Amino acid sequence: MRRLLDAPHRLCFAAAGLLLAVASLGWLALLAGPPGIASHWAVAPRHAHGLLMTLGFLPLYMAGFLFTAGPRWLQVPALPARRLLAPVAAMGAGWVVVLAGMPLEATFAAAGMASVAAGWSSLCLRLASLLCASRAADKAHAAAILAACSVGAAAMALAAVALATGHAAALDAAPPLALGGFVLPVFTAASHRMLPFFPRRSGGWLAAAVVVAWCGDAVVGAWRPATPWLADGVALAEAGVAAWLAVTAWRWWRRHGLPSRLVAMLFTGFAWLAVALALGAAAHLPGLPAGTARAALHALAMGHAGSLLIAMVTRITATHGGRSLAADGATLGLFLLLQAAAVARVAASLWPVAGTTLLPLAAALWAAAMTTWSVRCGAWLLQAGVRPLADAGQSLARNAPLPSCTTSSPDRP
Template identity: 50%
Template sequence: MGGVLTRLSDTAEKLSSSENWSPRRLLGAPHRLGFAVGAALMGLLALWWLAVLAAMALGLDPGWAVPPAPAHGLLFTLGFMPAFMAGFLFTAGPRWLALPAVAARTLLAPLLQFGAGWATVLAGVHAAALLAALGMALVAVGWLRLLLRFAALLRASRAPDRLHARWLLAAGAIGVAAMLLACRALARGDVPQLRAAAQLGLWAFVLPVFTVAWHRMIPLFAATALPRLEALGERAQLLLLLAGPALMGLARVPGLPRWPLAALLALAALALLALALRWRPPAGDAGRLLRMLRGGFGWLGVALALQALSLGLQAVGRAGLGTAPLHALTLGYLGCTLVAMATRVAAAHSGRPLAIDRAGWRLYRLLQLGVLLRLAAAPGLGGGAALLAAAAAWAGVATAWAWRQGRWLGLPRADGRAG
């Protein structure tokens, strides 16, 4: 993996010269600013978790004011995704809503507040739960400010199609509720409530936002990739894509009958995997972006299948698959989709080719290895070594991507155009 990261760093150096990089250019467009904050938080949290696991493997105690498992769940669910969402929303949103572009400067204060809040939460996880609660309050208010700005855009729009914007606003509001619930849980030392906040954030905020954004991209490739899905009506498409994650969320509710839910999950998994297998992106460099999106879509089907199998094992009195289905969903589906979509937006708005180059493809392959290692560790097949290796792979992906795309965000457009 060290050789991969070295080649990625060398490629980044060839693509741009450091003397042209300027933080002022991050204010040139909402995606530059939002992605920069998201990438910085993603890299920071990946390195933090790798350091924590390495310390525990060596028998060292990092010191915890908040238990590690719920802290990890909260930070990795809500810690960096909303910043990427903000960059996407305020770049694509005005075009969807037929409104003028949004000035990135108007987003600077809430995004900095959001980032500072998570840095405070991270410190509080080890130092004091009340400090983490204070940081969580800053996070919630920062995200609320961004959401109110987007709500104002939606109110001002007279565009005939506002379906996606409305869904995103509704999911974002649930995100505020999840952040406030986490703040309350940290202040009260209520671990079950903290877990509930992370679950609410994942199933009712992050996953719906990703699914709606994914649905919005269907017309870009449906004619050659997903003709059957494209033939459905717009709302039917969206409900179909939301159904699988919703079933997975229901599987985590105690007391529900296992066999019927396992059967529904298996059917949903077969449908999604069949679509992924029918997807035929173009060969060569030009098809890499679509292959990355297909990989994420495939991981969603795998996650549903693993959840169905886990429920079936539990129904016959055997141990389930632990967190394997959850990590196939988060690290596989969400991770692949985030890397693909954010790379596409960063390339398109920096004047670079939309085709994924070799360095980007190596990152994607390293992410696949990380997902497989994490799945091996979840049921106990690979033990702590597999878990540490998975964390190292994700840290490599997160930091290399943040370095490479972060440099693009602070550079002039490669094609010489303004913006």
């Protein structure tokens, strides 16, 4: 425990990795188990899955990243990990109660979800205190991330209320709200700040367009009285942003190539964003499978967020563990396993006939990749750190210098 309290990323990543492994193996067990195994659960398995995969491990990984890189962005002293112990413990204990309550009693799960919301809100307040204390010239990225984190807290509170009242519609709304208003903006803002793929001049507009297009589609999908022309307009906007992302990625790849494994992993996550938006636009076309919208959601969650999660967390964990090579052969193998899982899950939505085979396959590949990766990173977290926290805000692609891709941001290559 003393080792985990050496730095914020150690504490948060360890808690997140444990929850990621439990969620992945649990979902695989449900899909591979006998039919109807969860038919009498107090909380429907699809609701449990949606909450765990959006509001479970991801916020804890975000906290580890934000309280490591954030102080450097804001030019303020870093918070010691002990200041984060109480809220992280509240979130961890809350998820234990949620997991225990989902098969047995929904109000029990609601109490656990309330603890999760309280812990995350406390972390948001600590992040806000860093932002208020900062005198840095550029605080836009941190402010955008804090706003998105506040949406995450609202989604957690909504889930707690929905579990307590048995309101199925609100419980259905919590994961999409978390994904579009919380997860995507945090990943997009961090990527725009730290990765070289966004153009120097129009990158901010592209990042904002991604979030607006995805959230606009989610709002139109949830708003039953939405007129057809409004849905068609949102679909055109999504298609346009997807094309913008694809052209941006192609131009960057043509100019710089993929000079290292880590850059290739980050680039893959960036490309999945274009795929997700393209599928979201295609979901509005007549004649396509009804699961196309679900395919877009999993392309974003598994392909985009999952790829960037492995690349970014591995980079930080390896760097602070004294490893000069973050993306070694084992990491690359697990990353490719994740890609296979994402492709299988998207295909299961687009090809319903084969869904009974592809869905368990996707869950098995995901569980194998993410559980193994969590255990591997966990072992690194328990080793002595050799790098100062100030290095954590450096570009995640720094191990592959790109001299021709200079920008005004000190965090980029």
